[in-house]
Amino acid sequence: MSTPRIILCPGQGAQIPGMGKAWCDASPEARAVFDAADRILGDRLGAPLSRLCFEGPADRLNQTDASQPAIYVASVACWRGLLARASMGNGELPLAATAGLSLGEYTALHIAGAVSFEEGLELVTLRGRAMQDAAEASPGGMIALVGATDDQAREVCDAARGSDVLVCANFNAPGQVVLSGHKVACERAAKSAEAMGLRSAMLPVAGAFHSPLMAPAAERLGAALA
Missing domain, CATH: 3.40.366.10 (Malonyl-Coenzyme A Acyl Carrier Protein, domain 2)
Structure with missing residues (x-):
């Protein structure tokens, strides 16, 4: 077998x-x-x-x-x-x-x-x-931090968030954490990561997935699954 x-x-x-x-x-x-x-x-x-x-x-x-x-x-x-x-x-x-x-x-x-x-x-x-x-209602994106510890990712996220939405969305593997939120916050996160000596890359996705900006979508899907 x-x-x-x-x-x-x-x-x-x-x-x-x-x-x-x-x-x-x-x-x-x-x-x-x-x-x-x-x-x-x-x-x-x-x-x-x-x-x-x-x-x-x-x-x-x-x-x-x-x-x-x-x-x-x-x-x-x-x-x-x-x-x-x-x-x-x-x-x-x-x-x-x-x-x-x-x-x-x-x-x-x-x-x-x-x-x-x-x-x-x-x-x-x-x-x-x-x-x-x-x-489309809340333009956003996702950015991967490469080589970052979980604590470093949270530090980048906190530094870049400002008054916008930005969260640590995916802890994919040791050294790879994805942030998700408003596009301007993701852009700030890239600069914060660079200042800390970390690599970053924007993901080829159309929105801030796995973040609070997807709440309206979660409600629609939840209703369909109910």
Whole structure:
């Protein structure tokens, strides 16, 4: 028997034009996932989801309402392709666990069998739209601090916050903490980090995710899940 695997699913920021295209070309099972997504979503994104994944443009794919369903579908297509490849080799791909980062939790729930593909797609599409609306109402961003201890990240956050919203949103790993909040506060955080000898990088996301600025989106998604 094959060793059980742990499947980790990516969150927003992983999107890039061309994602999923190789799997789509190589695997009928992966292609079927994109076909199903195109049928379910129709023109809700302004273009077929498969076209956005394969061709972009990047600025549209980076918008939250597009990137969230796109990452979910590309991730599921990759998983279905992997399953088919294991089956063709008379092998198995048993799972010990699934997990995901933020948006990736929805992909992990589907792979684990907790929600259907269609349910997951509708949820992440609603989530993306709600978060896009919240981001447009309160322009914000996220900035990763590289090489910072947790205490240093909090110090940068406190120094840069001012009267705006800025929080330590994600403690991803030792030496990598992500701040989230108003865009001007993120810009101040970059300067504060540089003054402390820390590296920083703005994340390719459209809003201040995992911060209080997303409260309106949380309310909309909560109502849908109730």
